[in-house]
Amino acid sequence: MELLVVLALILAMSALAVPQAAAGLDRSRTRAAVLHVAGRMAFARAQAIRRSASVAIRFGEESDGFVMALFADGTGNGVRNAEIASGADPSLGSAERLSDLYPGAHIGISDPRAGSNPVRFGTSRLLVFTPVGTASSGSVYVSGRDRTQYVVRVAGLTARVSVLRLDPGTGEWLPL
DSSP: OHHHHHHHHHHHHHHHHHHHHHHHHHHHHHHHHHHHHHHHHHHHHHHHHHHTSOEEEEEEEETTEEEEEEEEOSSSSOOOHHHHHHTSSOBSSOOBOHHHHSTTOEESOOSGGGOSOSEESSSSOEEEEOTTSOBOOEEEEEEOTTOOEEEEEEETTTTEEEEEEEOTTTOOEEEO
16 A cells, blocks of 8 residues: 555656656757757857858748758859759758757747847848858847747857857847
């Protein structure tokens, strides 16, 4: 009888712990996803300097979410969507979707205080890094299954990348 009581207590405590562990896993996946986006930006900047040519990350919107892909300037006039389509600006690898790499995380906005457009680099959705160390200014928002909200911001003049987290209680963006 005592063994049954102990087993019942263990099962009850396990039932309480599993949702907390799953929520923690989702938060860590979202954090890893936003750091991955920031890392891809750092890689693109390094490639632009190494190649002495502009390198861009294109954020393409598909029916099941956004994909990121890197492209290099093949014509000497910057990376352009028309030249990507024609093949003049070549791809530097395959496109990747955050939710494929980090289940539950995606490029998107879960908190209405952040606005509605998750990719803000002008109308082209191209984040371009130049060989002199500058970039197009803008932001990419990353959201998690638990509505955790992050933003990766790029300062154009310095190409500095910063990652911020939205505090849901105060509505403030805090450094990661």
